[in-house]
Amino acid sequence: MAKVTYKPIRSGLEQVARSSEVGSQMVAAAESGRRFAEGIAPVGPTGNYRRSFRVRRSEITVPGGRVRRVAGAVLENTAPHAGLVEWHNRSFVLTRTMAHIEQENG
Secondary structure, three states: OOOOOOOOOHHHHHHHHOOHHHHHHHHHHHHHHHHHHHHHOOOOOOOHHHHOEEEEEEEEEOOOOOOOEEEEEEEEEOOOOHHHHHHHOOOOHHHHHHHHHHHHHO
């Protein structure tokens, strides 16, 4: 059997990692996470926290490795009190949501 070697072409890998197709998959995963987060979010009198989850496309810097910038998505909560809900109240909505996204997408 002939020996097979693989030598990646860095520019090609970077093109794929930054592609709109990869970005769309990242946004789809984040949107799934948004729906999950809205479902587990505590609801106060105004419902502001639950209504404040947003997804946006972004480019992520990856430390180490060969490919430094990749297509990505950000799931955030824009409510002014989001940090208090996450950490002070120990709701950990985004923390649990990240675990859900990772489990759902491998």
